[in-house]
Each structure stands twice: as C-alpha cells, then as structure tokens.
Amino acid sequence: MIHLHYWPTPNGKKVTILLEELGMPYRIVPVNIGKGDQFTDDFLKIGPNNRMPAMVDDEPAGGGAPISVFESGAIMMYLAEKAGRFYPQDLRGRYEVNQWVIWQMANQGPKSGECGHFRRLGDKQGDQSYAVRRFTDEVNRLYGVLDNRLYDRRYIAGDDYTIADMISYPWTVNWQGQGQDISDFKYFKRWFDELSARPAVQRGLAVAAGPAEDVDSLPQEEKDRRTKLLYNQRARPAPDGGLLAL
Template sequence: MIDVHYWPTPNGKKVTILLEELDIPYRIVPVHIGRGDQFEDGFLKISPNNRMPAIVDTEPKGGGDPIAVFESGAILMYLAEKEGRFWPRDVRGRYEVAQWVMWQMANQGPKTGERGHFSRVPADQGDQSYAQRRFADETHRLYGVMNNRLYDRPYLAGEDYSIADMISYPWTASWKLQGIDLDEFKHFKRWFEDLSARPAVQRGMAVTAGLPSEDPASLSPEEQARRRALLYNQRARPAPDA
C-alpha cells in the first residue's frame, strides 16, 4: 500500500495522476496545509522540508521496512522505477525524462507558484508590480519552452508518455488564471488536450483530501492570525537538542 500524505494542490496531483495511471492501491492521508498540518512532528519525520506531498510505501520492492519519500519529483521517480513504467530503462531515454522532471521542479512549479503568490499579496504589503510582472513574464516564457519542445514530438520526453508529462500537467490546468492564451501555444495546447482526455489524469486531478470544505471567513480572528503567522515569512526551525 502507498500512503499519500496529500492536499489537492498541483504538487499533490502529480502523484495521484501517476498512481491512477499505474492502477495500484493507495490511501490518502490528509495534510491540511491551510491549518499547518505540515509542521507536525509526525509529518516532519517523513518530509523534513515541511511540504507535501510525501509517500510511505508500506510494501517496498524486495521487502523490508517501509520507505518514505518526499518531494514530488523523487516520488514519481520512485514509483515509476518500482513499477517499471513511465520511466525508460535505457540511459538515453531515462535522462531525457529525468531532465524534464528536474525542469518542472526547478522552473515551472516555483515560477508559476510565485506568480500566483504575488497576484494575491494584499495592498497593505506595498507595491508588488515588479514581482507580478516578473513572474507573469517567466510563466509565459515557460509555456513557450514547452510549446517549442512539443512542436515535433507528442510528449515532453519524446514519443512516449512519461512522468515528465504527469509532473508538468497539473501546473498548467489553471492556464486561464495564469493569464495564458492557449491559442498562442498551439503545440502545448494539443499536448494539454491529449492529457486532459486521459481517464487516469482525470481521476488523479479529481482526488480530494476527503475533508469537508472550510470557509476561511468562518475562522475566528485568532485562528486566522495563527495561520498567517505559521504559513508566511517562515524562517529556520531550530534543531532539536541532542
């Protein structure tokens, strides 16, 4: 069984898409990032960067103790390697996929995430126009990278659908909110529509954390303040005493 410590964000949905494509059993363990579950000691033991997703494989290949993996790119590599699918075995194919997994982790996810963050910064935090323009432009550039990559091949790593596609897709699902015109990127648009039509992608994108929806306005002022203090402007956590 794969335990998926999860919240339904693009990073979480990368993992559920692959699990649905692999058609293997998994269990969702909710990590409510809005209220700060990711800072709890139990979660930090498997994800020391206090970010979800993370997995625990209770039945690793070859037996032995459960294996915990954090960071979505590492999770996809682990699961694809374990199941022998969606990640080529030959060295050329393997690193064709791996470099696009790294591209997503280092570029698409962070830059698109910063675009979303600075678009939501309240006015009392000062002028955000440079940051908004910077990350909007970078997001647009990254769609161009994908579009240019896909003009002569069906998938990011070549002829075969792989974890390179699965890891990138969730961050493009909100293209409209990101200010992207799909008609400007016709090769990307074809790829996006192809993936959107896959039943396993649809199932993976639809996975929830299984918790009731929460209206932020229903929270007390004290709880709202607690969450803001917990989630924003984080600094280093002190190491435990020896």
C-alpha cells in the same frame, strides 16, 4: 500499500495522476496545509522540508522496512520505477525524462507558484506590480519552453507518455489564474488537450483530502494564527545533542 500524505494542490495532484495511471492501490493521508499540518513533528519524520506530498510505501520492492520519500519528483520516480511503467529503463531514455522532471521541480513549479502568490496578493502588502510582472512573464517564458519542446514530438520526453508529462501538467491547469492565454501556444495546447481528456488524469485531479474548508468563515484569531505560521517562515532550530563531536 502506498500511503500518500497529500493536499489537493498541483504538487499533490502530480502524484495522484501517476497513481491513477498505474492503477496502484493507495491511501490518502490528509495534510491540511492551510491549518499547518505540514509542520507537525510526525509529518517532519517523512517530510523534513515542511512540504507535502510525502509518501510511505509499506511494501517496497524486495521487502524490508517501509520506505518514505518526500518531494513530488522523487516520489514519481520511485513509483514509476517500482511499477516499471512511464519511466524508461535505458540510459538515454531515462535521462531524457529525468531532465524534464528536474526542470519542472526547479523552474515551472516554483515560478508558477510565485506567480500565483503575487497575483492573489494584490496590494495587501504594498505595490506588487513588479513581482506580478516578473513572475507572469517568467511563466509565459516557461509555456514557451514547453511549446517549443512539443513542436516536433507528441510528449515532453518523446513519443511515449511518461512522468515528465504527468509532473508538468497540473501546474498548467490554472493557466488563466497565471495570466496566460494558452491559445498562444498551439503545440502546448495540443498536448494539454490530450492529457486533459485522459480518464486517469481526470481522476487524479479530482482526488480530495476531506471536505472543502471555507477560510473566510474562520474566526479572526485562527486566520491570524495561520498567517503567522504559513508566511515569512524562518529556520526551524535543530535539537541539541546531535553529532557535533564528529
């Protein structure tokens, strides 16, 4: 069984889309990132970067002890490799997919996340106009990268639907909130519409992790606690007694 430590954000939905496409049994373990569940000691054992998703497979191929994996791209590579689907086995095909998985993790996800952050922030922390313009323009550039990539191929890695498509799609669903107009990117939009119509994609996007929370109704003390916990994070001190003698 796959145990997916999850909250319904684009990074979590990448993995649920893949699991639904595979028809692989899985169990959702909620990680409420608003409350700060990702900072607990138990979660850090499988997600040392304080970020979900993370995954535990208690039935790995070949048997043995359970395997835990963190980072959505690594999780998707693991699951697709285990299932033998959506991830080419030949050298050229695999690296065609790998480079786009890494592109998504290094570019599309982080830049889209910053775009959303600053656009939601407004003027609560002073003038954010430069940051809004900087990341909105960068996200626009990245839509252009996908548009040019999809100009002469059906899917991101070629003729076949792969994890390269699944990992990129969830970060494009909120294109309006990113200040974009996808009608400007006709080849991308053709791909977007096709993926949006896939039943497994729709199921993966719909996966919840418990009842929705009305943050505005929380006591001010809890709001202040969360703000202090979630923003302007700094390094977590390493414990004493490590391998300094080596």
